[in-house]
Amino acid sequence: MDTGLTIGEFSRVTHLSVKTLRHYHEVGLLAPADVDRGTGYRYYSLDQVPTAQVILRLRDLHMPVADVKAVLAAEDVSTRNELISAHLARLEDRLEQARSAVESLRELLARPEHGSAIEYRTVREQPAIGIREVVDRQDAVSWWQGALGELHGFATARGLRRTGPMGGLFADDLLQDERGEALVFVPVEGDARPVGRVDALVVPGAELAVAVHRGPLRTIDLTYGDLGTYTARHEIGVDGPLREYYLRSPLDVAGDDDLVTEVGWPIFRSAG
Incomplete structure (x- = not known):
């Protein structure tokens, strides 16, 4: 019987490390299609590859695991897109804060040594x-x-x-x-x-x-x-x-x- 992909094989297909796949299983984000009761070996199906690819991209955007779960559990496209858009808006806010901090640092380094006239x-x-x-x-x-x-x-x-x-x-x-x-x-x-x-x-x-x-x-x-x-x-x-x-x-x-x-x-x- 075809038991699917081993965790190592699924890792190579999805570019998610074995350690990461084990962690995602433990936190309930991406459970294997089957777990051998005797050996504890995890097996994944090819149908799970697209889900793993979505998870990889969301995590690359630093989306928290709980929010990734919410996206995967969304019942319709509109709800899923709202969750992703909200996270992207938070990222843009952080990016703007980082840009502002960089500009402030540059202005500080460029200031004349004598400072403000008082x-x-x-x-x-x-x-x-x-x-x-x-x-x-x-x-x-x-x-x-x-x-x-x-x-x-x-x-x-x-x-x-x-x-x-x-x-x-x-x-x-x-x-x-x-x-x-x-x-x-x-x-x-x-x-x-x-x-x-x-x-x-x-x-x-x-x-x-x-x-x-x-x-x-x-x-x-x-x-x-x-x-x-x-x-x-x-x-x-x-x-x-x-x-x-x-x-x-x-x-x-x-x-x-x-x-x-x-x-x-x-x-x-x-x-x-």
Whole structure:
């Protein structure tokens, strides 16, 4: 009687190693067509070759075993394609993250040794409208983008005159503990009665060391690093929220490379 292909023969046909085939049997991904009860030898049928080829390609795409099982168990083509498309979308996200990390590293290596130009500035308190919330660091960028858009819409709808660039204040906890208070604001004059998340407030004054960051937020840590190094070296840094002013915000530009952000680090500055 034809018992099918031995595990070694099936390995040669499918390019899946014997070790991998044994593992797939153990985890229930690809069971042999027959197992000899006396010897424990595994035998595979030729009908299983296409399934093995699908598994090989999905695993080459780093699809988890559980997801491969779901694809093989899908009752129709539409469900199977949805599962594969979802995994491909995750791969594309990871690829974009990798590209972004590579670009950031290249920009770091290409930076001039002297770093950012730093100046001192006295900032007066300003009446403003703002959105304040305690946020998780991983959600901070999406929250920030939404708050900017909401404040812009509110100011436009109310006819409020802006008296300066949009800005933000960020508590140390947001970086140190990955959760902390964030405030996005627009300096304005006029009636700014609170509605929903938007509140009327006064942005406090401060003494700041300021540097300009040009380009995407993914590299703004370099500008923060320059400011933090400078203030620590000169022993002038003080406690207080970090501050940003968006000279060219996402509302003003078509791409992240055109963003211009002033970063302010709170400092002690004598009257002289």
